[in-house]
Amino acid sequence: MAQGRVTLRDVAHHVGVHPSTVSRALNPETRHMVTEEIAAKVSEAAQSLGYRPNPMAYSLKTNRSLTVGVIIPDLTNPLFPPIIRGIEDVLGMHGYTAVIANTDNDFDREEIILDRMWARRVDGLILATARRDDPLLAEYRAEGVPLVLVNRDVDDHSIRSVINDDAGGIHLAVAHLAGLGHRRIADIAGPQALSTGFLRHQAYRDAMGVEGLEIDDRLIMFCDAYSIECGRRQMSDLLASRRDFTAALAGNDLIALGCYDALRDAGLSCPQDLSIVGFNDMPFIDKMAPPLTTVRIRHYDIGAEAARALLSEIDNGTESSVAQIRLPCELIVRGSTAPV
Amino acid sequence: MAQGRVTLRDVAHHVGVHPSTVSRALNPETRHMVTEEIAAKVSEAAQSLGYRPNPMAYSLKTNRSLTVGVIIPDLTNPLFPPIIRGIEDVLGMHGYTAVIANTDNDFDREEIILDRMWARRVDGLILATARRDDPLLAEYRAEGVPLVLVNRDVDDHSIRSVINDDAGGIHLAVAHLAGLGHRRIADIAGPQALSTGFLRHQAYRDAMGVEGLEIDDRLIMFCDAYSIECGRRQMSDLLASRRDFTAALAGNDLIALGCYDALRDAGLSCPQDLSIVGFNDMPFIDKMAPPLTTVRIRHYDIGAEAARALLSEIDNGTESSVAQIRLPCELIVRGSTAPV
């Protein structure tokens, strides 16, 4: 491990050349400037002395921290760890490190965190917290900060993003329910200020039309957070209204779990009394009672793609083609849906 | 946000003093060296210009990166996110940042990661991956690297650690089962190379004695990883052996989930045919079928305590009293245990 703080100068002394020569020999980009023989000697000495470049010195000089900020709502939401692993793996392969921060869905906190990240001189940011209209991000974007959104998008697509095919996923879900004979399908939608909540809800309306099913606005409930509590409350309210419906689409898996709770509270059971479909296929959701039918997203891949997109923005500048990468979803049928 | 790269010199120019004076005025430790009047002017100028100290320059000069490495087996294991939040919150309050890495329980990978972390000049390390006997850590320890273990410990207690009262938790669990009338209790133990696996298993033996129950070695199975698959395999083997038992202690919640699977495979059900107790009370485990009776640990607190311990080691040097902090556990009774 050699904690010994060996510097370029030490290596240079050891080989008998100037530090700058060592620097050049060790950098693949400039290695050709140096005699093959010396380069070899330098490499060997660096190796044997256990030389490790000082990242601070490097960063100070080059103005690149090789660090990326990753901002998410909450790490304890099982949706995010796989995304983060995707991000970290790709970043790591390119010598970058991720620094993670949680906003707990608090805008003020988010502003502070963004500020702190930028003060830390991160080379770019990956955000999973974007709202559909996010002036704060627009500001950063305007400053030319490399920025990539993951899982969510902004309405004007002004920022590069890697998202799921939310609409496609919802169409699969509605088609599945329709195929089981459900005609009155409720939507316990997610927050409409977030692209995921909005797009999925719109897709619900579309898909109902496609399947030739009637949309009853009284079967549409909006959660103001992606949480079990919100799902439970909205579903409870809906049940209390005694509307007639046999299936429900939940804004995501947590909301679906809230629906489970509400059903249990009401003495009903899933899928006998109500079929429920979630979204995300978060880890362990297949172990719940009943195992949730849900739309699987590629957690790891959207993270990995986001990291790749960010790296390309860091390398090629923020001017490069603003693009949205959309990954396909897949319907995973489990025990929470049944024929009507 | 002011991305403008304002430096100390800029502030100095603006106020009309020397950069070193600005440095002193802005540092609370040295602020008294400066006239109150100038200090005020400097603060104001720094504020209005949007000055943000360059952390690389600071680190390069002071040799402190204000960065801490956190090494865990796998972020997607729900046990860790709450621990990490505890770590990050405490570190953040003290101006430190956590850098997280996953080993996937691969020793070689762990060695590489440790090496890379150290090359990154982290000021200290928090590890959740320690084995009972870990020569690698001993090396780091010997080099004087500030090091704190979280959740796990090493046998010789040579490294500061923050762990749960594993033994206490197991005693609660066994007493609970005994209270329900169970006399033949199996132990699907975790890896014995880890302190958690070892201590819990030893505690199982102790507790059985305390409760006056006979220990049947044929009811003891060892998993070589804390995973659903291992739990499933060991429980399947145990069931296949047709031994007589009415309850099982699982090494942790994941192993317990594996036991669920094995039971289902065998056409048996929990808790009717077998009571199961887990360990950790990981997030969402209360939503499983059946909700798992388990030992709750203070995820967030052990993380927070570990961070505090590390900070104190960083500040006061690694020589300070080597201590083990042990946090109490609590038994959470749910639906996976029933009277015999």
Next chain:
DNA sequence: TATAGGGGTGCAATCGATTGCATACAAGGA
């Protein structure tokens, strides 16, 4: 009034790397 003491600032070196420019040396052409 001279001098010691001390508080407030400025100066300059330093942390460890990168990099434009200068230089030295070798080879090749006239």
Next chain:
DNA sequence: TCCTTGTATGCAATCGATTGCACCCCTATA
């Protein structure tokens, strides 16, 4: 043989902060 061309290396400035030391000036004391 001399000059050009080019290549390999050294020199020194630089990134932005911190900090020991020197200095100056003001006040208190003899």
